[in-house]
Amino acid sequence: MKLTVVGCSGSFPSAESACSSYLVEADGYRLLLDMGNGALGELQRHCGLYDLDAIVLSHLHADHCIDMCAYFVARYYRHEGGRCEAIPVYGPKGTEQRLTTAYADTPSERSMSEVFDFHDLAPRSAFRLGPLTVTADRVRHPVETYGFRVEHDGRALVYSGDTGPCDALCDLARGADLFLCEASFTDGKEDIPELHLNGRQAGECARDAGAGRLVLTHIPPWTDPQHNLRDARAAFGGPVEMARPGAVYEI
Numbered sequence: 001m002k003l004t005v006v007g008c009s010g011s012f013p014s015a016e017s018a019c020s021s022y023l024v025e026a027d028g029y030r031l032l033l034d035m036g037n038g039a040l041g042e043l044q045r046h047c048g049l050y051d052l053d054a055i056v057l058s059h060l061h062a063d064h065c066i067d068m069c070a071y072f073v074a075r076y077y078r079h080e081g082g083r084c085e086a087i088p089v090y091g092p093k094g095t096e097q098r099l100t101t102a103y104a105d106t107p108s109e110r111s112m113s114e115v116f117d118f119h120d121l122a123p124r125s126a127f128r129l130g131p132l133t134v135t136a137d138r139v140r141h142p143v144e145t146y147g148f149r150v151e152h153d154g155r156a157l158v159y160s161g162d163t164g165p166c167d168a169l170c171d172l173a174r175g176a177d178l179f180l181c182e183a184s185f186t187d188g189k190e191d192i193p194e195l196h197l198n199g200r201q202a203g204e205c206a207r208d209a210g211a212g213r214l215v216l217t218h219i220p221p222w223t224d225p226q227h228n229l230r231d232a233r234a235a236f237g238g239p240v241e242m243a244r245p246g247a248v249y250e251i
């Protein structure tokens with residue numbers, strides 16, 4: 001698998017990065033994990049506008065899904081070749097309605113379903129997308145939110161979504177080759193366990209799960225990434241780095 005960081009800023013975009021969005025490619029298949037603010041523009045640096053095969057949304061906070069409204073325009077009103085075929089879009093229950101409401105004036109209430117084939121995620125569920133096997137489980141966040149384990153050819157990538165410390169995340173990350181984990185908070189500064197992780201907690205989860213490599217993501221512009229990097233390294237003991245826009249990982 002190849003992972004490309006499209007955007008990795010937490011909560012709102014930074015001057016350097018769009019919000020959460022990660023492109024996963026294997027055998028020519030392209031899956032996008034999340035499509036937060038600014039992601040659609042950045043995505044076009046890495047693949048064609050119409051080259052995505054599926055999209056999976058961890059939750060419906062704007063920093064993870066709002067560019068789906070812009071992507072609807074691109075697929076529904078395509079100038080050449082007519083309207084796009086519907087591609088699978090997995091998200092929490094109510095994703096279609098939420099995106100339709102956010103868009104505000106789609107031609108009909110079901111217009112989005114003409115270009116997106118919506119599927120509800122469920123806890124502890126697994127599904128196939130092309131050559132990829134995706135396992136989803138509920139993580140700890142104020143709204144229905146999922147973490148994902150994406151497997152291909154014996155290799156595993158795990159993405160935390162947004163979460164506080166929870167067993168479900170550790171179980172998903174068990175033995176992952178690459179663990180893409182949020183670290184929004186600063187240890188000792190913010191402590192809201194049902195909202196986000198700090199660098200230390202991300203490192204502890206990677207250690208407990210026996211992950212091979214930890215990549216910290218979803219750092220908001222007001223959080224010091226170096227602080228979280230130090231904390232995660234101390235807790236994990238394995239290789240840790242910060243996600244950055246355009247970074248590519250072979251898994």
Ligand SMILES: [Zn+2]
Nearest residue numbers: 011061063162
């Ligand atoms: Zn977020």
Ligand SMILES: [Zn+2]
Nearest residue numbers: 059061141162
């Ligand atoms: Zn969130």
